[in-house]
Amino acid sequence: MSKYIVTGGTPLNGRVKISGMKNAAGAVIFGCLVSGGEYTIDNVPDIGDVSVAIELLRSVGAVAEWIAPDKLRINTENVTDVRPPDELVGKIRSSYYMAGAMLARFGHVGIGMPGGCDFGSRPIDQHIKAFEQLGAVVTFGENGLAADGRLTGTEIYFDCVTVGGTMNAMLAACTADGMTVIANAAREPHVVDLANFLNTCGARISGAGTNVIKIRGVPSLHGAEYRILPDMIEAGMYMVAAAATGGCICVESVIPKHLEAVTAKLTEMGATVDELDDAIIVSGDKQLKATKIKTQPYPGFPTDMQPLIAVLMSISRGTGTIQETIYDNRFRYSEELRRMGANVRVNGKSAEITGVPSLHGASVRAVDLRAGAAMIVAALSAEGQTEIDDIYHIERGYVMPVEKFTSLGADIRRIG
Numbered sequence: 454m455s456k457y458i459v460t461g462g463t464p465l466n467g468r469v470k471i472s473g474m475k476n477a478a479g480a481v482i483f484g485c486l487v488s489g490g491e492y493t494i495d496n497v498p499d500i501g502d503v504s505v506a507i508e509l510l511r512s513v514g515a516v517a518e519w520i521a522p523d524k525l526r527i528n529t530e531n532v533t534d535v536r537p538p539d540e541l542v543g544k545i546r547s548s549y550y551m552a553g554a555m556l557a558r559f560g561h562v563g564i565g566m567p568g569g570c571d572f573g574s575r576p577i578d579q580h581i582k583a584f585e586q587l588g589a590v591v592t593f594g595e596n597g598l599a600a601d602g603r604l605t606g607t608e609i610y611f612d613c614v615t616v617g618g619t620m621n622a623m624l625a626a627c628t629a630d631g632m633t634v635i636a637n638a639a640r641e642p643h644v645v646d647l648a649n650f651l652n653t654c655g656a657r658i659s660g661a662g663t664n665v666i667k668i669r670g671v672p673s674l675h676g677a678e679y680r681i682l683p684d685m686i687e688a689g690m691y692m693v694a695a696a697a698t699g700g701c702i703c704v705e706s707v708i709p710k711h712l713e714a715v716t717a718k719l720t721e722m723g724a725t726v727d728e729l730d731d732a733i734i735v736s737g738d739k740q741l742k743a744t745k746i747k748t749q750p751y752p753g754f755p756t757d758m759q760p761l762i763a764v765l766m767s768i769s770r771g772t773g774t775i776q777e778t779i780y781d782n783r784f785r786y787s788e789e790l791r792r793m794g795a796n797v798r799v800n801g802k803s804a805e806i807t808g809v810p811s812l813h814g815a816s817v818r819a820v821d822l823r824a825g826a827a828m829i830v831a832a833l834s835a836e837g838q839t840e841i842d843d844i845y846h847i848e849r850g851y852v853m854p855v856e857k858f859t860s861l862g863a864d865i866r867r868i869g
């Protein structure tokens with residue numbers, strides 16, 4: 454089994470370039486299925502989840518190939534309405550975007566259950582509701598989802614703010630007859646990225662980034678060239694790493710506005726954060742102090758940064774709290790942090806963390822993707838050596854973490 458061996462205690466310093474956004478890439482890649490065409494997608498992160506997305510595209514007859522280290526050529530002219538293999542669909546969460554895209558293109562789709570990280574139940578009832586309101590007849594069970602019907606513009610009100618539901622509704626609605634209005638839409642930058650991509654392909658979507666999105670249906674989309682936005686969650690990992698190790702990192706190729714909630718909390722905790730046009734410099738030159746975090750949909754504090762902020766609180770002065778409002782069970786990493794000496798007490802969807810002077814090396818697991826990122830940063834801040842197992846979770850979502858951390862002076866190697 455592959456693992457990372459990390460020896461901590463060295464402040465990280467230097468510059469790191471952020472890759473394209475994982476959670477936009479999945480939607481944009483499957484967005485190429487809405488209509489047949491030739492697409493060139495730039496700034497695609499070369500990560501495990503994207504490799505699976507490429508396999509899924511190929512499984513339905515598309516051509517998908519890397520033409521540069523971060524550029525994909527996709528041709529979806531010869532795609533057919535075959536059911537993608539359940540085993541591949543079950544490997545990644547973003548596979549559910551095939552449902553909206555193929556329903557739009559063929560008027561029917563059959564697809565298994567999506568995968569992704571285990572945070573307790575992750576229902577897709579809002580996706581189904583959106584397809585039904587657009588006019589599809591949907592059946593849903595343990596074998597996945599089947600949807601049939603010619604789609605017509607409608608009003609969709611989401612009962613909760615859902616990133617996946619909003620993007621699937623956009624994919625399905627962009628070639629429906631007439632106007633669709635999505636109310637209580639998610640406002641995440643990846644929602645805006647998907648809208649911009651679809652508009653580049655000829656869709657007529659307005660309001661992405663607000664909670665009301667309007668989609669005027671067009672007969673079909675066409676191929677295009679598109680560049681994916683930078684990954685704010687990857688950027689957040691390096692920002693936290695600077696604060697946790699007492700170093701100074703210039704996080705480059707980012708959109709600082711996307712990171713305002715993270716910047717605000719790091720500043721509150723005592724880190725120094727400077728925003729430039731397309732970079733953020735974080736230095737952890739002072740003792741950090743505890744804070745309170747409540748995860749919320751964008752522009753609130755992102756749930757995907759929650760495990761990383763827990764690491765910081767573990768080595769801050771005082772007692773802080775984290776309230777997780779998005780998922781039922783996103784504290785599975787707390788047991789791993791405790792192995793490193795952290796004082797974390799979880800009670801349902803909240804955690805109370807009392808800082809200790811420093812963490813110490815231990816054998817830990819990446820229990821999911823963002824928890825794995827938190828283990829790397831915890832290990833880099835800790836005294837001694839840490840072994841991180843189950844790193845396939847980390848490599849599903851981060852581009853070359855070993856190389857990027859090494860370039861900042863970290864002692865991290867991959868074995869096995």
Ligand code: EPU
Binds near residue numbers: 579613618641757
């Ligand atoms: N929800 C429902 N019904 C639905 C859809 C969602 O009840 O039909 C609930 C979920 O159970 C959850 C909340 O609504 O409690 C938010 O879920 P959302 O749909 O927004 O999340 P998602 O689409 O499943 C995406 C990202 C996640 C990220 C969330 C929130 C992808 C592939 N995944 O998930 O990313 O945490 O949005 O921002 O885009 C990660 O990258 O590590 C990750 C987990």
